[in-house]
Amino acid sequence: MAEMWNVEKEMKKVTNVRLSGDRSAVIIIDQTKLPGREEYLELRTAEEIYDAILRLKVRGAPAIGICAAYGIAVLAGKIQTEDYGEFLMQFRNYKTYLESSRPTAVNLSWALNRMEQTVIKNSALKVEKIKEALFDESYSIQREDVMMCRAISEHGLTLIKDGAGILTHCNAGPLATSGYGTALGPLFLGKERGMNFRVFADETRPLLQGARLTAYELYKGGIDVTLICDNMAGVVMKNGWIDACFVGCDRIAANGDTANKIGTSTVAVLAKHYGIPFYVLGPTSTIDMNCPSGRDIPIELRPEEEIRSKFYKEQMTPAEIPCYNPAFDITDHELISGIVTEHGIAKAPYEESLKKLFL
Numbered sequence: 324m325a326e327m328w329n330v331e332k333e334m335k336k337v338t339n340v341r342l343s344g345d346r347s348a349v350i351i352i353d354q355t356k357l358p359g360r361e362e363y364l365e366l367r368t369a370e371e372i373y374d375a376i377l378r379l380k381v382r383g384a385p386a387i388g389i390c391a392a393y394g395i396a397v398l399a400g401k402i403q404t405e406d407y408g409e410f411l412m413q414f415r416n417y418k419t420y421l422e423s424s425r426p427t428a429v430n431l432s433w434a435l436n437r438m439e440q441t442v443i444k445n446s447a448l449k450v451e452k453i454k455e456a457l458f459d460e461s462y463s464i465q466r467e468d469v470m471m472c473r474a475i476s477e478h479g480l481t482l483i484k485d486g487a488g489i490l491t492h493c494n495a496g497p498l499a500t501s502g503y504g505t506a507l508g509p510l511f512l513g514k515e516r517g518m519n520f521r522v523f524a525d526e527t528r529p530l531l532q533g534a535r536l537t538a539y540e541l542y543k544g545g546i547d548v549t550l551i552c553d554n555m556a557g558v559v560m561k562n563g564w565i566d567a568c569f570v571g572c573d574r575i576a577a578n579g580d581t582a583n584k585i586g587t588s589t590v591a592v593l594a595k596h597y598g599i600p601f602y603v604l605g606p607t608s609t610i611d612m613n614c615p616s617g618r619d620i621p622i623e624l625r626p627e628e629e630i631r632s633k634f635y636k637e638q639m640t641p642a643e644i645p646c647y648n649p650a651f652d653i654t655d656h657e658l659i660s661g662i663v664t665e666h667g668i669a670k671a672p673y674e675e676s677l678k679k680l681f682l
């Protein structure tokens with residue numbers, strides 16, 4: 324008989340982001356070194372945590388939020404004062420600093436706001452007790468993510484049949500979350516239940532999350548994965564190899580417009596052309612009801628060098644050629660067949676269905 328799923332057991336398996344045993348550091352797998360090397364980093368200072376997020380050593384919306392939550396718990400644990408006012412001031416300085424590391428994934432501010440609320444809610448306690456409460460809260464944030472990923476995987480699995488062809492863009496697997504992942508979660512869960520899928524992973528220019536991380540995770544999980552360049556998505560759809568597109572998300576606006584890795588909206592437009600359902604999978608922590616539409620989502624612009632030379636042996640274009648490098652794009656809600664969350668699958672009109680998820 325299949326083993327019963329247990330969240331505490333799953334928590335023990337999570338290695339991409341965790342707290343060190345003595346609670347003095349956040350330990351992350353350095354995603355920039357994958358798939359060649361599995362190296363772990365211990366982040367102890369605010370600068371180290373900020374840098375790890377900015378440079379994508381830890382990436383993926385939920386994983387960024389979890390890293391920031393553990394990070395601020397670690398930093399708060401080192402604040403040397405017994406005075407609540409002073410503690411809150413130093414805590415908020417760290418929060419503002421960490422929040423500014425990347426702008427698009429709302430999980431970062433969502434997690435840090437939860438941590439701040441923990442400080443405020445416990446203001447009557449001694450500072451030492453508030454520090455304990457912060458460690459508990461950061462653990463809860465990760466534990467909830469494990470459960471959300473599992474629930475998203477269950478709901479997502481209802482959308483596909485054994486043998487289905489799936490196209491995915493960027494990386495929304497265990498490395499980007501805690502547990503099964505979001506867009507890749509149904510594939511891992513289905514695999515556990517004896518189902519097989521044929522997955523096409525876009526390489527995801529310019530930083531190659533699809534090639535380095537998604538293809539690697541799926542291959543390691545025994546899933547049939549084929550890597551394609553981003554500009555090949557249309558061909559595999561036209562060939563009739565794709566039954567559904569599954570993508571993750573960095574921020575979903577109240578009207579369903581979704582920010583995800585650059586190139587996602589192109590996949591959605593192609594999917595519409597070929598009559599293929601296009602699903603966004605993500606936890607409710609990625610839904611920002613304060614953002615009315617995609618126009619209100621801040622899009623991160625990254626260094627031009629990532630396009631010109633990052634993964635090439637030699638620079639691929641003259642150094643003076645200007646490059647435009649938005650890290651994310653917005654997929655219009657009209658192109659989205661459903662938004663798969665831990666509470667179920669929201670369908671259009673999203674203004675109503677997303678609101679209901681929070682009731």
Ligand code: MRU
Nearest residue numbers: 382383384493495499571572584
């Ligand atoms: O710039 P990245 O690599 O952090 O972008 C990540 C993505 O776009 C993911 O697809 C998204 O965060 C979903 S994570 C489950």
